[in-house]
Amino acid sequence: MDERTEDTGPLTPVVFHVLLALSDGPLHGYAVMKAVEAESGQSMGPGTVYGSLRRLLEAGWVTEGDGDFDDARRSRSFALTKAGRQALRREATRITRLASLERVRGFVVEPDAS
Amino acid sequence: MxxxxxxxxxxxxxxxxxxxxxxxxxxxxxxxxxxxxxxxxxxxxxxxxxxxxxxxxxxxxxxxxxxxxxxxxPVGSGSKRPxxxxxxxxxxxxxxGVGEDVRSAWRSLRREPRFSLLVVGVLAMGFLLNTAVLSVVNAYLIRPLPYPAAERIVQVRDAPGVGWTELDHVFERAVSWDLDVFTIIGGPGAEMVRGSWITPDFMDVYAVRPALGRAFRPEEAEEGAAPVAVISHRLWQERFQGDPGVLGRSFDAFTSDRPDHAESFHVVGVLREDFWYVNRFTDVFAPIREDRQVYVGRLRPDVTLDQATAAITELAASRMDGVPEGYVASLVRLQDSYVAGVRPTLTILQVAVALVMLIACANAVVLLFVRYARREREFSVRRALGARGVRLARQLLAEGVILAVAAAALGVWGAAALLAGIGGAIQTRLGTSAPGGAEAFGLDGTVVALTLGTALAIGLMFGLVPYVMARRGAVVSAFGTRGGGDTRARARTRNVMVAAEVALSMALLGGAGLMVRSAVNLQRMDLGFDSKRITVGEVGLRMSSYPEPVERVRMFDAILAGVRDVPGVESASMVGRAPFGSFVNTTPLEAADAGGTPIARGEVTLNTVDEGYFDAIGIPVVSGRTFGPDDAAGAPDVAVVSETAARRLWPGGDAVGGRLRSVPQEVGSMHEPGEWVTVIGVVGDADYDSRVEDDGQVYTPLRQSETAWMDVIVKSRPGAGPVVRAVAGVVASLDPEIPFADAVTLDELVANATAPTRFTAGALVVFAGFAALLAVMGLYGVVAYAARQRRRDVAVRMALGADSGQVTGLFVRQGLVVVMAGVAAGLLGGFALGRGLVDQLHGVAPSDPLTHGVVAVGLLAAAALAVWVPARTAARVDPMGVLREE
Structure with missing residues (x-):
């Protein structure tokens, strides 16, 4: 375990969703964008998605898929590294722990049963 | 989409x-x-x-x-290098902080969606018209022709006797071509198609690449080589049913080259369907077989146009006996020559659309002005909260750029959709197909860059509006420059903008009015003949079947007799060149009196007609007589002239009894003057092509001519259906090798000839209408705003006893001063625009008082309404209510 996997504090929602999207396997940038949009319910854009991917590459949480450059689509694929998977797990744990707090639950409006 | x-x-x-x-x-x-x-x-x-x-x-x-x-x-603390x-x-x-600026600008625009949409809408319409016109201009005037190094391809004119083979010192490649009509026989029946004889390099210079097969080989142009042909996509589809094995098949055709017998042409290639330039003229290409004058050449890289002109002039002059004073051969870049006909129209549209854009911008500026004045409080609050002036300025700049770029994007999209819809119609109306074909109107780098550049410039200008206002004392607190709150200066700026809008739209409306009147004049113009119920088609006899003129006349008679028997046909007659049909050439003539003493020379349009023609087409006989059956070969040669020809060639005298002969046409030509013919009658003027300047028409009788080509003029009975098929059947039954070709109604021919004028008129009406709408909107907005600003003032006046009529009058007077100033300036602008249009006008002067007067009165009326409505609203105010408000 190297220093990169140390606790890094809360992740931004976009980063979290990107990691989440990649947790099922490598994806192309555009697929990441679509997955993040679908899961977060917010419209992203190439700048936000690729900007996050750059930072994740820099942090060593994401790596470029090897030799999978789809020339026709000009798109590389991206995959989660071990460090990335740990960071995702850590963030997921943090969110779950937060969500389980009684005081937080008090603010959540439960969806109406009807 | x-x-x-x-x-x-x-x-x-x-x-x-x-x-x-x-x-x-x-x-x-x-x-x-x-x-x-x-x-x-x-x-x-x-x-x-x-x-x-x-x-x-x-x-x-x-x-x-x-x-x-x-x-x-960066994510996490573990990132390599924050x-x-x-x-x-x-x-x-x-x-x-650009992102921040854009975000707050976006929020601010979203807060006032009606304002934002209005500005974007007004500008988008301006961008749409601008980009559409720009795309058309780009397609014709800016994009090079779709040939390799197209700028070096030049057309050679006025260089008689200079062959295409002797110019290696000037041209990299020189080509010649000669248009011809190929009469293809056999199979489904005779068909006349346009063909071209071309030199071997022609295909390279024009980058003609067959879609199937190949171009010609040099040896195929040599003497005695077996005839080969490259055919058009159309001919391939229609005559060969798109047979993929067409290469290797042959067709039999007569040409004017070998009129005596049909030759068998071996198909070696098929042209691409979309080849735009050559296809207009050609269904069949064949290697040229005679030495011809040079037609087009590709300049050598080291030779300039001037040098080439000098060299060819010298060569041509050396072949002439007696070089005319100041003779110069004419070399024109192919593109310039190709677009010469549309350039004036496009220039007019460009100027008009630029004016529309200016008006749209002025309108948007007025809207922004009003809006910023309303946001004065917001600005001062933000400043009080510590926002820096620069920050505010940047946000306003961002707002301006967002508005302009959004409008540009919408406009570009709209223009692309518009051109996809009417691109074909535009080409027809302009009478010249766009270089590069249907794709030419698409967006390219030039159009996008120019549009985006315009959008950014407009956005920046919008960003500057608040500075101007600050200088005028409007947004004082926002920028810290105390201007003393001079509202009168602010109002003046707004008024100048609106007056400018009125002036520009007035000028445009004036120009549009002139074009509309020209189009109407053209429509109503007395063409000198009656085009109703007339169908025109061409018949051509082969010299080998009808070698003697008398045989040809007999065949023409037979055709006419057969056509007259077709049900629904009222009359049938013949003319060499129907009005507004094929190209009109003028012929130089010399006129003499009855004794043979020369009187005058002139350029006339020569035509050959049968006895029934004048009657059928409604050209009246003015004096003397027209042709009869006895004006045939062997009888004295006779001619009939039009009124204009009579007046110009026999000034002051009587044309009937006078004599005429043709004189050599070309400089240095070796032709002898023709035989003298006697004028037997004068008929009314008829218009054969509005674009041709001539000294009138001269007609000669079919029975004295040697022609093998005539247009058949078929007049149907009222209410009769189309007769083309039956007429073609009659012709084919007489001789299956004679086609009845290019049948159209005379009405269509006339309409096509006036299409460019109607197109310009229509486009200008759209532009001017939009401009006038904007001007009236701007006017309304400004008066309404002024009225709102002065509500308290109005309330006080009314509380003190002014009645609503006086208050309305006050605003109307102020508004109308602006309008009058705009109209006065616009009149001058309209005259100027009219002068620019002068070549396009028909029967109306550039400063035509009626047109400009009607436009001025109409605009004044619309403006008065735009002023009166908000003024009236202002005067309806409840004075006590307003005064209690604060």
Whole structure:
């Protein structure tokens, strides 16, 4: 375990969703964008998605898929590294722990049963 | 949206998005740029597929919002090298907050959607018209012809006797071609098609690439070689039913080259369907078999146009006996020569559309002015809260740019859709197909760059509006410059803008009015003949079957007799060249009195007619007589002249009894003057081609001519259906090798000839109408705003006893001063525009008082209404209510 996997504090929602999207396997940038949009319910854009991917590459949480450059689509694929998977797990744990707090639950409006 | 319009929009969008990407630091762009573009492209595709236009706009909105966001910062503490802060990687301080500016600008615009949509709508319409015209101008005048090194291809004129083979010192390649008509026989029946004899290099210079097969080989142009042909896509489809094995097949055809017998042409190639230039003229290409004059050449890289002109002039002069004073051969770049006919129209449209854009901008500025004045409080609050002036200025700049760019994007999209719809019609109306064919109107780098540049310039100008206002004392607190709150100066700026709008639209309306009157004049113009119920088609006899003139006349008689028997036909007659039909050449003639003493010379349009022609087409006999059956071969040669020819060639005298002969046409030509013929009658003037300047018409009788080609003039009975098929059947039954070709109604021929004028008139009416609408809107807005600003003032006056009529009058007077100033300036502008249009006008003067007067009165009436309505509303105010408000 190297220093990169140390606790890094809360992740931004976009980063979290990107990691989440990649947790099922490598994806192309555009697929990441679509997955993040679908899961977060917010419209992203190439700048936000690729900007996050750059930072994740820099942090060593994401790596470029090897030799999978789809020339026709000009798109590389991206995959989660071990460090990335740990960071995702850590963030997921943090969110779950937060969500389980009684005081937080008090603010959540439960969806109406009807 | 799909197909070509979508492709154009997509290509344009990708370009714009590429520019947008520059906002990111270079290293980021280098790494991810291509992928981001691809991703944006897929966003567009998906949006378009799912929601059409809305989807495209959605993709754009998402992309712009995305670009407005700062790039994500490093994740976690473990990141290798936190670059700087949380915003963008590379940009400097000033640019650091661009995202923030754009975001607050966006929010601010969203708060007033009606204002934003109005400004965007007004500008988008301006951009639409501008981009549409620009695309057309680009297609014709800016884009080079689709040939390799097209700028070096020149057309040679007025160089008699200079052959295409002797110019190696001037041209890299020289070509010659000669148009001909090929009468293809056999199979489904005789058909006349346009053909060209070409020199071997022709295909290279014009970049003619057969879609099937090959171009000609040099040996195929040599004497005695077996005839070969490259055929058009149309001929391939229609005559050979698109047979994929057409190469190797042959067809039999007569040509004017070998009129005596049909030759068998071996098909070696098929042209591409979309080849735009040559296809207009040609269904069959065959290697040239005689030495011809040079027609077109590709300049050698080391030879300038002037040098080439000098060299060819010298060569041509050396072949003439007696070189005319100041003789110069004419060399014109192929593109210039090709677009010469449309350049004036396009220039007019360009000027008009630029004026529309100016008006749209003035309108938007007035709207912004009003809005910023209303936001004065917001600005001062923000300043009080510590916002720096620069910050505010940047936000306003961003607002301006967003408005302008959004409008430009909408306009570009609209223009692409518009041109995809009416591009074909535009080409027909202009009478010249666009170089490069149907795709030529698509967006390209030039159009997108110019439009985007315009949008940015307009956006920046909008950003400057608040500074102007600050100088005028409007947004005092926002920028800290105390101007003393001079509201009168502010009002003056607004009024000048609106007056300018009125003036510009007045000028445009004047120009449009002149064009409309020209179009109407053309429509109503007395053509000198009656085109109703007349169908024109051409018949050509082969010299080998009808070698003697008398045999040809007999055949023409037989055709006419047969056609007259067709049910529904009222009369049939013949003319060598029907009005507004094929090219009109003028012929130089010499006129003499009855004794043979020369009187005058002139250029006339010669035509051959049968006895029934004048009657059939409604040309009246003015004096003397027209041709009869006895004016045949062997009888004295006779002619009939039109009134204009009579007046110009026999000034003051009587044309009937006078004599005429043709004189040599070309400089240095060796032709002898023709035989003298006697004038036996004068008929009314008829218009054979409005564009041709001549000294009138001279007719000679069919029975004394040797021609093998005549237009048949078929007049149907009222209410009779189409007769073309039956007439063609009659002709074929007499001789299956004679086709009845190019049958159209005379009405269509006339309409085609006036199409460019009607097109210009129509476009100008649209532009001017939109301009006038904007001007009236601007006027309304300004008066309404002034009235609102002065509500308290009005209330006080009314409380003190002024009645509503006086208050209305006050605003109306103030508004009308602006209008009058605009109209006065606009009248001058209209005269100026009219003078620019002078070559396009028919029967109306550039400063025609009626046109400009009607326009001025109409605009004044509309303006008065636009002023009166808000003034009336102002006067309806409840004085006590207003005074109690504060």
């Amino acid at each position: 799909r197909g070509a319009p979508y492709r154009a929009v997509r290509a344009g969008s990708m370009r714009i998005y590429g520019v947008l990407l520059r906002r990111y630091p270079r290293e980021f762009r280098d790494d991810f740029g291509p992928e981001m573009r691809a991703a944006f492209g897929r966003m567009m595709d998906e949006g378009a597929r799912q929601q059409g236009v809305l989807g495209i706009m959605g993709a754009w909105i998402a992309a712009v919002r995305d670009a407005a966001r700062p790039l994500p910062g 670059r700087e802060g949380t915003t963008m990687g590379g940009g400097g301080r000033w640019f650091g």
